[in-house]
Amino acid sequence: MGRYVGPKARINRRLGFQVFESAGAVRALERKEYPPGMVQRRRKATIYGLALIEKQKIKYYYGLREKHLRRYFDKARRMKGNTGNNLLVLCERRLDNVVRRAGLAITRPQARQGCVHGHFQLNGRTVSKPSIQVRAGDVITVKNRPNLKKMYQEVSSASQGECSWVSFDADELKVVVTSLPTMDDVSLPVDVGQVVAFLSR
Structure with missing residues (x-):
């Protein structure tokens, strides 16, 4: 799966x-709160432009490409309930996001890299796909290698992981998914209604 490797500061500012x-x-973003590019009078954003920004937030926040976001959207549309809520919950259930929310990584790209390199085990099996959808009762652990244990001990002590639907044991570096996330647990502030309207075009 592809990922964005360009300048991150520009995306935050944009x-x-x-x-x-x-x-x-x-x-x-703190230093320059205006968008990147030549400083000039900005036009008022159109409805299309505002919806595009909301969609881009989801893409970059969870590290998705357009094709994969649309795949999640198609799956969310076939599920029962609100399509927008289903879409965000599917994104929250990604393995790399759970690793980040638990505090085993400082950023989502870091969590993704750890997943791709096979640093984590899901229910006792080594996995290398950051897009795996976790389920209630799943157990995520760091692979039993001294260098990995030491690195993630340091990362978890520096990271701030607070998540109501995930339980994290810092001593054993073990993450337990206690329940499936709901819309209230989604950490991204986004107008998902505009995203659904945009992707339904």
Whole structure:
């Protein structure tokens, strides 16, 4: 699966929101709260433009490409209930997002990298797909290697992971998915109604 590897600070400034959590990107948004590019009078955003910004927030926040976001949208549309809520809950259930929310990574790209490199085990099996959908009762652990254990001990002590639907044991580096997330547990402030309207075009 592809991922965005361009300048993160530009995306934060373009969307006016802290999508990327790396220190440099956060400082850039605090220092320059206006969009990147030539400083000029900005036109009022159209309805299409506002919806596009909301969609881009989801894409960059969860590290998705357009094709994968639309795949989640098609799946959410076939599920019972509100399509927008289903879409965000599917994104929240990604393995890399759970690793980040639990506090085993400082940023989502870091969590994704750890998943791709096979640093984590899901229910005792080593996995390398960050897009795996976790279920209630799933157990995520760090692979039993001293260098990985040491690294993630340091990361978890520096990271701030607070998540009501995930239980994290810092001593054993074990994450337990206690329940499935709901719309109230989604950490991204986004107008999902506009995203649904945009993707339904």
